[in-house]
Amino acid sequence: MTNAAVHMEGQLHAPAHGAVATAAVHAKGQQHPIKLYLVVWGWLFVLSTCSYLVDYFGLHGYLRWSLILLFMVLKAGLIVAVFMHMAWERLALAYAILLPPIAVLVFVSIMVLESEYTHFLRVLFFAAPS
C-alpha cells in the first residue's frame, strides 16, 4: 500500500500481464517519437564536429573561445532538454535543478578575480624581468 502510494500515476495502472500486446495503450511516462532522438543525435554529431574543427583549423582568440562556448552550450542544452526530458517536466522540477548551477557562475567570477590577482603577484615577485 505505502509502496505503491509513492509511485507516479503512470505506474499505478501498469498492466501486470499481457504487457506487450497492450503496450501502445498503456505506455506512459516520457513517450516521444524515436525520430526526435535521432535528429538530436545527428545535431550532437554536427556540433561536436564543429567544435573539433575549431581546434583543427587552429582558430585563435575571442573567435575560438566564443565558438567553443557556443557549441558547448548548444550541445548541453540539447542533451538536458531532449535526452534528459527536461523540456517536458513541470517547471517546479526544471527550475529546482537548473537554477542552482547559476551559483557556479558567481563562483567563476570570484575565482577569475582571485586568479588574476595571484597572477599579478607572481609576475611582480617571482617572474620579475632581470
Next chain:
Amino acid sequence: MAETLLTDPGQSPARLEGWRGIAADWASDQRAFKNVSWGKAMMWIFLLSDTFIFSCFLLSYMTARMSTTVPWPNPSEVFALNIAGKHIPLILIAIMTFILISSSGTMAMAVNFGYRRDRVRTAILMLVTAAFGATFVGMQAFEWTKLIMEGVRPWGNPWGAPQFGASFFMITGFHGTHVTIGVIFLIAIARKVFRGDFDVERRGFFTSRKGYYEIVEITGLYWHFVDLVWVFIFAFFYLW
C-alpha cells in the same frame, strides 16, 4: 492521511502552469514534484550535487591555468596522434567524444523502448550503451598510459605548467570513474530488464520493492549526465 494525499496524484484538479504553478507546487503541503516519482527526483538532485563537484574541478583547473606564469601545455599537441603517417591534432579526444554521444543516443532510445515495454530491445540498447561506455574508458586508459609514458605526472610534465598533470588526472579520472560506474549500473539494470522483472513486477533483491520501467529512464538520466559533463570537459580542458 498523508498517504491518502500521495496515493492518487492523478485525481487532483487541473494544475496551474508557469510561475503560479511553481508557487502552487512548492507551497501545497504535499510533494513538490507532482508527476515525478521519488526515484527520478532523487536522481536529479544527485546529479545537481554532482554538477557542483565537477564545477569545482573545472574551476580549480581554471584558477590554476589563469594564475600560472608558466605557459600552459597546448592540448591540441599533447593529445595529437600519428595515424597512418599523418599527424592529427586532438583526434583521440574527438573519437572519444563521438563514442560518448553515440552511447547517449542509444540510451535515449532504450528509455523509449522501455516505456513501450519492449524488454528485448531495451536490454540490447542498454548493453550497446554499456559497450560504448566501456570503449570510452578503454580509450581513456590508453590516453593515460600514453601521457604517463611521456612523463606527465601530477606534479610536472615536459611541456609547461606543472599543474597540467594534476588537473588532467583529477578531471578525466573522476569522469572516467563516473563512466565506469555507469557501465556497471547499465549492465545491472539491463539484466533485470531482459529477465522481465518489470513485466512481472518482481521484487528487488535489496529493496523488496517492485521495479518499474522508469528505472531505465533514471539510469538514462545518469548516463546522459556523464555525457553532459564530457561536453564541458571537452570544451574547457581539451579545446580551450
